Every structure is written in structure tokens, then in C-alpha cells.
Amino acid sequence: MSDHVPSPGLEKLLAETRPTPYLALDPQVVRERHRELAAAFGDAAVLYAVKACPEPAVLRALVESGAGFDVASQPEIDLCLAAGADPALIQHGNPVRGPGAAAAAAASGVRRFVTDSAEDVDALAAEVPGARVQVRLSVDDTGSATPFHGKFGALPDEAVRLLRRVADRGLVPAGLTFHAGSQQTRPETYAAAVAVALRVAGRAGLARPELDLGGGWPVAYRGPVAGPHAFAAAVRAAVAGAVAAGDVDGAALLLEPGRALVADAGVLRATVLRVSRRPGIDHRRWVYLDVGRYQGLAETEGEAIGYPVRVPGRTAPDGPAVLAGPTCDGDDVVYRRTPVPLPLDLAAGDVLDLLCTGAYTASYASVGFNGFGPLEVVVAGAS
Numbered sequence: 001m002s003d004h005v006p007s008p009g010l011e012k013l014l015a016e017t018r019p020t021p022y023l024a025l026d027p028q029v030v031r032e033r034h035r036e037l038a039a040a041f042g043d044a045a046v047l048y049a050v051k052a053c054p055e056p057a058v059l060r061a062l063v064e065s066g067a068g069f070d071v072a073s074q075p076e077i078d079l080c081l082a083a084g085a086d087p088a089l090i091q092h093g094n095p096v097r098g099p100g101a102a103a104a105a106a107a108s109g110v111r112r113f114v115t116d117s118a119e120d121v122d123a124l125a126a127e128v129p130g131a132r133v134q135v136r137l138s139v140d141d142t143g144s145a146t147p148f149h150g151k152f153g154a155l156p157d158e159a160v161r162l163l164r165r166v167a168d169r170g171l172v173p174a175g176l177t178f179h180a181g182s183q184q185t186r187p188e189t190y191a192a193a194v195a196v197a198l199r200v201a202g203r204a205g206l207a208r209p210e211l212d213l214g215g216g217w218p219v220a221y222r223g224p225v226a227g228p229h230a231f232a233a234a235v236r237a238a239v240a241g242a243v244a245a246g247d248v249d250g251a252a253l254l255l256e257p258g259r260a261l262v263a264d265a266g267v268l269r270a271t272v273l274r275v276s277r278r279p280g281i282d283h284r285r286w287v288y289l290d291v292g293r294y295q296g297l298a299e300t301e302g303e304a305i306g307y308p309v310r311v312p313g314r315t316a317p318d319g320p321a322v323l324a325g326p327t328c329d330g331d332d333v334v335y336r337r338t339p340v341p342l343p344l345d346l347a348a349g350d351v352l353d354l355l356c357t358g359a360y361t362a363s364y365a366s367v368g369f370n371g372f373g374p375l376e377v378v379v380a381g382a383s
């Protein structure tokens with residue numbers, strides 16, 4: 001069970017009766033999280049990572065809040081523009097672009113790109129002459145629940161070479177970016193990455209670079225996490241250290257939060273399909289839901305993200321349970337190791353809420369594996 005209290009807008013939606021499973025979303029919560037993060041980081045620019053929740057109502061709320069967007073594909077660019085985004089505030093942050101993708105983004109007005117390879121720098125120079133380019137560093141991501149395992153980014157020496165190549169090819173070397181891994185709980189990890197990035201900037205001759213801190217800002221799923229101010233303080237100290245060391249004169253900060261802006265804005269309501277005892281296999285009850293790994297709970301792979309669970313209106317004492325999805329796939333078990341205490345009188349037909357599920361859920365749902373999905377989204381305040 002959980003101490004999390006969904007917003008009034010979410011509780012109002014959940015009080016209505018509709019078929020499950022569905023994700024209830026409250027854009028008002030997104031506005032509040034954006035305000036908190038932006039306030040903690042002072043004059044940093046916020047580029048929301050669209051992949052966390054590309055729902056149009058969320059994008060519109062962030063446009064109204066003055067945020068920009070971090071995108072990975074043309075369809076994401078189109079979604080942002082349809083929500084009213086200024087293309088000058090859209091950054092193409094995916095260094096894996098196919099031929100023509102950068103040119104198409106530029107035709108939509110996008111002028112900011114991220115790179116991490118010489119091959120991509122040359123492609124950008126050919127397709128978007130004069131564009132602003134950040135080089136992505138590969139950094140230590142200790143403390144992340146869902147690390148990148150080296151998929152993106154260049155090491156410092158190569159990043160220096162890439163920034164010079166960007167300039168040599170007629171592009172604008174804007175600065176450095178990194179992603180310290182999602183659900184990153186350690187402010188020290190950001191501080192260390194900032195120090196490395198600003199040393200690279202200095203070596204490449206950038207006195208006042210853009211420093212894009214990427215995403216990773218954590219959410220208090222089943223336990224407390226450091227708040228935005230702790231991360232901002234660590235980052236400010238690291239920037240001050242780099243200035244004191246003579247690496248740079250300063251840095252223009254950008255943030256690319258995904259999870260931190262939208263997780264608390266969502267509640268996934270599910271129905272219990274069966275509660276069964278499994279003699280000789282498990283001493284715990286198995287609780288099968290109408291939602292699982294393939295209907296939006298992809299981040300429960302490896303039990304990386306532990307959503308808080310509540311059963312509305314129940315007062316019976318809790319006992320341990322395994323939570324599983326509805327499909328015939330053996331991997332479709334949501335929580336087996338992570339303890340899930342559930343009321344002992346839980347029965348088929350009961351509804352159950354997975355809290356803090358606004359990030360990385362609906363957009364991850366399969367189109368219909370085993371006939372289940374995709375996940376319905378219901379937005380608070382929509383008429």
C-alpha cells in the first residue's frame with residue numbers, strides 16, 4: 001500500500017466508472033512539477049523529454065508553462081508543433097538519425113541537435129548547415145534504476161574532437177549534454193558529470209557553453225528521493241568548481257526532464273482478473289491484473305521501477321502477493337521479488353490502482369499482444 005495521494009483531478013476521474021485498464025492523467029500536476037523544477041534551477045531552460053508521455057494534453061500544458069521539448073523523431077516533432085510548441089524550443093536529442101531525418105526536422109523549424117559520433121556530425125553538416133549542436137558525453141550513471149549501458153555518448157577525448165569537428169564542418173558547437181541514467185537518485189552523479197563536461201568544453205575552447213544536464217530526475221515511487229533543490233545545489237557547486245578551476249567562465253543550463261514531470265500526474269487503474277493459490281509453487285497469492293508488461297508496465301522489467309499500489313475502499317489486513325499481467329507470456333509478471341502487500345480479501349473483479357504511472361506507460365503499451373491493449377488514456381479537465 002502507499003502514502004501517495006493522487007491529485008484532486010485524478011481522484012475525480014477515478015471516481016467515475018469506466019472500463020479498465022486505463023491511465024488517468026492530470027496535466028495540472030505536470031504544470032506543478034515543471035514549476036518546482038524550473039524554480040529550483042533558476043534560469044535553466046526546461047526541455048521536456050516527450051517520450052515519457054507524449055499525450056497532447058501534457059504537451060499543451062507544458063507549452064503554456066513555457067517549456068521546450070526534447071524529441072527523438074519526426075512524429076514527436078509533429079506532436080509538439082500540433083500542441084503549439086515554438087520550434088526554436090525543440091531539440092532533436094537522438095544522435096541516431098536516419099538519412100534525411102535532420103533535414104526534415106530542420107524543415108519543421110528545428111535548429112538544435114545532439115550528436116555523439118563523427119559520422120553523425122558529417123550528416124548534420126550536410127543536412128542542416130549552421131545548426132546548433134551539443135555533443136553528448138557518456139558519463140558514469142551510478143545510482144540510476146534504468147541506466148543506458150553505454151548506448152549513447154562519447155568519452156571525453158572523443159567529445160573534444162567532436163566539438164572541433166562540429167566547428168570545422170560549419171556547424172555551431174553549442175556545448176555538452178549527458179544523461180546520467182533515468183531515475184537517477186544521486187546528486188553526486190550529476191556533479192561528477194558536470195565537472196567532466198565543463199573540462200571537455202574548456203579543452204574545446206568553449207568559454208560559456210550550453211550545459212544540458214539531460215534527464216534522470218527521480219520520482220519518489222516507494223521511498224523518498226532527493227528533491228530538485230538538492231540536485232540544483234550539487235550542479236551549481238560543480239559549475240562553480242569548474243569556473244574556479246579555469247575550465248570555463250560559466251555555463252547556460254538546460255534540463256531535459258521526462259519522468260519527473262509526468263510520473264505523479266498519472267494513475268493506472270486495473271481490475272483483478274484472478275487471485276489464485278499455487279500449491280507447491282509459491283506460498284504467496286498470485287494476483288493477475290488486466291494490465292501487465294505489455295499494456296504499459298514495461299518499466300517493471302527486472303522490477304526496475306516499483307509503482308506504489310493501492311486498493312481503493314479496502315480495510316482488510318494486507319498479505320504478500322505476486323502481481324502478474326494477463327497475457328500468456330512467461331515474462332508478464334509485474335512484481336515477483338518486490339514485495340506487494342495486498343488486502344487478504346482481494347478478489348476477482350476488484351479494482352486496483354498503480355500510482356505514479358504517468359511516465360513511460362501508455363506510450364510503451366503494445367498494440368494488442370494476446371489481444372490486450374493498447375492502454376486507454378483519460379485526461380482530467382477534458383470535456
Ligand SMILES: *Cc1c(COP(=O)(O)O)cnc(C)c1O
Nearest residue numbers: 049093182215216256257258259
Ligand atoms: C529519455 C530522455 C530524457 C528523459 O529522461 P528521464 O529520466 O525520464 O528524465 C532526457 N533526455 C534524453 C536525451 C532522453 O533520451
